[in-house]
Amino acid sequence: MNQHNTDSDTTAKISVETLIEHKRRSLEAIFDAVPVGLLLIDENLTVIRVNNAIRKMVGKNYTEIINKSIGAALGCPTIVTEGKPCGLGRNCTKCQLRQNVQKVFETSQPIYELEFQSNIHFQNKQELPWFMMNIKPILIEGKKYTVVCLDDITTKKLAEEKLTETMEMKSQFISTVSHELRTPLTAIKEGLGIVLEGIAGRVKKKQKEFLNLAKRNVDRLNMLVNDVLDFQRLETGGTKFDFSPHKVADAIREASDTIKLFAEKNKIDLTVKLADDLGEAIFDRNHIIQVLTNLLSNAIKFTPQGGKVTLEVIRQQKEIVITVSDTGMGIPKENLPKIFERFYRVNRPGREIQGTGLGLSIVAQIITRHNGRISVESEPDKGTTFTVCLPINPADLDTCADETLEKTIGE
Numbered sequence: 001m002n003q004h005n006t007d008s009d010t011t012a013k014i015s016v017e018t019l020i021e022h023k024r025r026s027l028e029a030i031f032d033a034v035p036v037g038l039l040l041i042d043e044n045l046t047v048i049r050v051n052n053a054i055r056k057m058v059g060k061n062y063t064e065i066i067n068k069s070i071g072a073a074l075g076c077p078t079i080v081t082e083g084k085p086c087g088l089g090r091n092c093t094k095c096q097l098r099q100n101v102q103k104v105f106e107t108s109q110p111i112y113e114l115e116f117q118s119n120i121h122f123q124n125k126q127e128l129p130w131f132m133m134n135i136k137p138i139l140i141e142g143k144k145y146t147v148v149c150l151d152d153i154t155t156k157k158l159a160e161e162k163l164t165e166t167m168e169m170k171s172q173f174i175s176t177v178s179h180e181l182r183t184p185l186t187a188i189k190e191g192l193g194i195v196l197e198g199i200a201g202r203v204k205k206k207q208k209e210f211l212n213l214a215k216r217n218v219d220r221l222n223m224l225v226n227d228v229l230d231f232q233r234l235e236t237g238g239t240k241f242d243f244s245p246h247k248v249a250d251a252i253r254e255a256s257d258t259i260k261l262f263a264e265k266n267k268i269d270l271t272v273k274l275a276d277d278l279g280e281a282i283f284d285r286n287h288i289i290q291v292l293t294n295l296l297s298n299a300i301k302f303t304p305q306g307g308k309v310t311l312e313v314i315r316q317q318k319e320i321v322i323t324v325s326d327t328g329m330g331i332p333k334e335n336l337p338k339i340f341e342r343f344y345r346v347n348r349p350g351r352e353i354q355g356t357g358l359g360l361s362i363v364a365q366i367i368t369r370h371n372g373r374i375s376v377e378s379e380p381d382k383g384t385t386f387t388v389c390l391p392i393n394p395a396d397l398d399t400c401a402d403e404t405l406e407k408t409i410g411e
Contacts, residue, residue: 032051033051034051036053036150036151036152037050037148037149037151037152038050038051038054038147038148038149038150039054039073039148039150040145040148041101041145041146041147041148042145043143043145045069045086045087045098045101046068046069047065047067047068047070048066048145049066050065050066050073054150057150057152058073058074058075060075069085069086069087070086070095070097070098070101071087071092071095071098074097076091078090078092086098096114096118096133097118097133097148100133100135101135101146101148104136104137105144108137109137110136110137111133111134112134113132113133113134114133114134114135115130115131115133116130116131117130117131117157118130118131127154127158129152130152130153130154130156130157131151131153132150132151133149133150133151134148134151135147136149181225182222182225185221189215189218189219189222192214192215192218195211196215227362230362231342231361231362234362234365234366234369241284242284242285242286243283243284243394244282244284245280245281246280246281246282246283247278247279247280248278248279248315248320249274249278251283251285251288251289252272252278252292252313253274254289255289255292256296256311258289258293262300263300263309266301266305267305267306268300268303268306268307268308269306269307270300270310271309271310272310272311272312273310273311273312273313274312274313275314275315277315278313278314278315278320281390281391281393282392282393282394282395283390284369284370287369287370288366288390290363290366291366291367291388292324294360294363295324295386296309296311296324298360299324299326299328299384302328302384303326303327303328303329304328304329307328308326308327309325309327310324310325310326311323311324312325318391318393319372319390320389320391320392321387321388321389322387322388322389322390323387323388324385324386325383325386326385328384329381330378330379330381330382330383330384331346331376331378331380331384332346332380333378336376339376340360340361340363340364340374342357342361345357367390369394370390370391371394371395372389372391373388374387374388374389375387
């Protein structure tokens with residue numbers, strides 16, 4: 001081999017080493033630049049490398065972290081108080097970091113998005129910190145390592161706790177106010193009834209008009225209070241459901257009979273079609289009747305006089321399918337995704353329909369508690385169809401397999 005070839009080989013070797021060193025430095029720069037904490041840990045559970053985010057978390061220099069056990073690197077107080085090495089202290093079995101890193105080495109299976117509150121490490125913070133941890137096994141030059149990613153989510157968790165506390169206070173306030181309103185409303189309603197019936201004395205025509213106006217507004221307020229209480233109980237899980245076998249046709253007829261006079265008053269043709277094979281299903285009878293009367297009354301309210309409302313019920317495999325169709329004013333396409341949201345009401349120029357905006361949200365929650373679903377199709381000036389799918393047995397989750405479960409309740 002001549003001198004020229006030797007020099008060429010040496011130059012090539014230097015170039016490769018320079019390239020490798022350049023790539024190594026680039027990877028280290030990227031490693032350090034990542035805003036979440038990263039640790040590289042070997043099979044002895046020794047910290048081989050960390051990034052700047054970890055250094056800031058523990059408030060140490062790199063020399064105090066690198067080539068140390070997990071506990072020593074992250075300032076575990078047990079090591080100091082007990083004088084025992086990492087892994088032998090009484091709190092070591094509670095260390096989420098050490099236990100999960102060891103698990104990844106043993107199983108070679110990664111761990112993703114594990115949230116935990118650190119009761120051992122990172123004690124230099126005002127609040128016990130929360131982390132989201134991801135652990136990934138890797139091979140470097142034939143040796144096993146794990147890369148641990150620690151994302152400090154303490155601020156997020158504190159915000160969630162505050163939000164939960166605020167929501168509970170709001171819930172208690174609404175429930176308290178609603179309950180307190182019920183008693184005087186009942187007294188006012190009974191008093192108006194007594195006066196309107198003439199029990200307290202003769203009522204003149206003009207007086208009767210104002211009394212009827214007052215009674216209608218009391219009824220509206222009473223409906224609002226009841227809807228708010230129903231919604232609040234459903235949302236917080238305070239409503240008990242009595243799931244037991246019932247004849248489907250009997251519940252349907254009770255709901256349609258309840259709404260029949262309302263349909264006649266509004267001059268709406270109400271048609272009920274029941275399949276012969278409906279049989280029995282397991283459901284909460286009162287709540288399903290509430291669902292049906294709500295859907296039927298809505299259909300009647302939004303259908304002009306002379307229109308038609310149809311209630312059809314069939315049995316389809318493992319579920320009862322209920323459709324409520326009307327020939328009314330319909331719902332604009334852009335409003336359909338919001339129709340089940342709380343307090344949402346469709347803007348209908350020229351026709352203001354009284355209501356709380358909670359009815360369909362309550363309906364959706366009741367259906368969800370039955371492991372069913374509800375959907376809506378509509379076209380302005382042509383009508384609306386609500387479809388409810390109720391499993392024969394709510395415990396059977398394998399229903400509607402051929403259709404996509406739709407999100408029915410707004411955030």
